[in-house]
Amino acid sequence: MSEATVAPDWTEAGRKLFAGSCEFIFAAARSDGLPPVGPPEIAFAGRSNVGKSSLVNALTGRNSLARTSRTPGRTQELIFFDLNGRARLVDMPGYGYAAVAKSKSESWGELARDYLRGRPSLLRVFVLVDGRHGLKENDHETMRTLDAAAVSYAVVLTKGDEVKAADQSARIASTLEGLRKHVAAYPEVILTSARTGDGVAELRAHVARLLAERGGSRTAIAG
Numbered sequence: 001m002s003e004a005t006v007a008p009d010w011t012e013a014g015r016k017l018f019a020g021s022c023e024f025i026f027a028a029a030r031s032d033g034l035p036p037v038g039p040p041e042i043a044f045a046g047r048s049n050v051g052k053s054s055l056v057n058a059l060t061g062r063n064s065l066a067r068t069s070r071t072p073g074r075t076q077e078l079i080f081f082d083l084n085g086r087a088r089l090v091d092m093p094g095y096g097y098a099a100v101a102k103s104k105s106e107s108w109g110e111l112a113r114d115y116l117r118g119r120p121s122l123l124r125v126f127v128l129v130d131g132r133h134g135l136k137e138n139d140h141e142t143m144r145t146l147d148a149a150a151v152s153y154a155v156v157l158t159k160g161d162e163v164k165a166a167d168q169s170a171r172i173a174s175t176l177e178g179l180r181k182h183v184a185a186y187p188e189v190i191l192t193s194a195r196t197g198d199g200v201a202e203l204r205a206h207v208a209r210l211l212a213e214r215g216g217s218r219t220a221i222a223g
């Protein structure tokens, strides 16, 4: 590729990336049943009901790719989608739903933790946090797991349409403040809404840029 003289248009790159095909490829309920390592993976984690399925659907422009409104906490699976052969999107099980029996939520945690610790193709995790409430203790717990596994992650606030415009920058600032004690957190927070589409182009751009800059190399993201 010739040397770029203008900054790449990541928004356009993101639009193109997500305009291509996106297909379900695999659901794994056990860590010894993961699909073989392939293209770089971008995973989505968050508390049950945070709006994860809705955001994955908004990102990919599909209404029903990821299952929305499923029983919170019920799906104990990692769901893999192929994004145009360039990357995989991984929908992780929701955490922190009180009605999930402790033993079941622990086995969920085991699957998620095994995946996070041992997946060389995992490029970034988006930790989704309900924009109406900000970071909760179990979000910090998830981020501590990610810190310990040296997995790079970024926090994405959801349901931004329910946060008053006047409160949005304060919510972003307090979330950024909460990230300071986490070593592997990307120091940027994107406020999104699956309902209005706010922040979705920004998130696509983030993924396109990540794939362009760091595609494939786990070691390159450790710092």
Ligand code: GDP
Pocket: 046, 047, 048, 049, 050, 051, 052, 053, 054, 055, 067, 068, 069, 070, 072, 094, 158, 159, 160, 161, 162, 192, 193, 194, 195, 196
């Ligand atoms: P998941 O359990 O994290 O996959 O969450 P879902 O995507 O199924 O959404 C959980 C609930 O939040 C549903 O009632 C959605 O309609 C609602 N929801 C999801 N995204 C948004 C959003 O951007 N704005 C608002 N206001 N509600 C949302």
